[in-house]
Amino acid sequence: MKFKKEYIRKLAESDYLFQTNDFIPDHWEHRSDTKALTGGRGASYKINVKGNRCVLRRYLRGGMMSGLLGDRYFWMGMSLSRPYLEHKVTQHAINNNLPVAAVMAFWLQRTGIIYRAAIISKYLDNKGTLAALLFQQALTRQNWFKLGQLIRKFHQVGIYHADLNANNILVDHNDDFFLIDFDKARIKTVPGGWQKANLNRLLRSLKKIQKKRIESAKSFHFSSDDWQQFLDGYDK
Numbered sequence: 001m002k003f004k005k006e007y008i009r010k011l012a013e014s015d016y017l018f019q020t021n022d023f024i025p026d027h028w029e030h031r032s033d034t035k036a037l038t039g040g041r042g043a044s045y046k047i048n049v050k051g052n053r054c055v056l057r058r059y060l061r062g063g064m065m066s067g068l069l070g071d072r073y074f075w076m077g078m079s080l081s082r083p084y085l086e087h088k089v090t091q092h093a094i095n096n097n098l099p100v101a102a103v104m105a106f107w108l109q110r111t112g113i114i115y116r117a118a119i120i121s122k123y124l125d126n127k128g129t130l131a132a133l134l135f136q137q138a139l140t141r142q143n144w145f146k147l148g149q150l151i152r153k154f155h156q157v158g159i160y161h162a163d164l165n166a167n168n169i170l171v172d173h174n175d176d177f178f179l180i181d182f183d184k185a186r187i188k189t190v191p192g193g194w195q196k197a198n199l200n201r202l203l204r205s206l207k208k209i210q211k212k213r214i215e216s217a218k219s220f221h222f223s224s225d226d227w228q229q230f231l232d233g234y235d236k
Helices: 065-069 082-095 130-136 141-156 194-215 224-235
Strands: 004-010 035-037 044-049 052-058 103-111 114-122 169-171 177-179
Touching: 004 082, 082 103, 082 114, 130 169, 130 194, 141 177, 141 194, 141 224, 194 224
Parallel strands: none
Antiparallel strands: 004 103, 035 044, 044 052, 052 114, 103 114, 169 177
């Protein structure tokens, strides 16, 4: 029989005792206040935990490995698990007053050398992802500048968002920005080419979405001038 063990780590201040079912989407899907969310890596759901709006996200593999391993990862210890590392980065961001969602709790189910995981974070009230907003309207030059400044702040404290794209940036009702989904993110102690690579990843994301929208005869409000405003903000 394979060794099997479950771990639940509660992180944010709350009197709620998280249970295994809280990390299983089937437990929430039948509830009227549960909503499937788009954007980010994996399967995400907006849920209501004792009156607190949260986001449940399962860890799912992407790319070629998704068909082979799906939601399974190799166990190399708690400190190297996906949710533990994600919490470490988000807490570093919070300690530096950067706009991210605090992690409430995470769950791991280990079977031998394999584990599955899920994470529950606070829900950030928003009007959509950057990508979704650009489907409908253009951002002002000032907002592109402000977004560039924000990404620079993350880089200044060493936060490398491994999947920085237009679906992992939320826009709130005051047109302020938040970053979400820090799976595979890391804290870098030395400046280097990773900052420029991170910016290029975001640009590729915007251009890829724009290309698909144009091919479908749909609008996407993004231009080279917008990107220059972003870079101006980043370099400020």
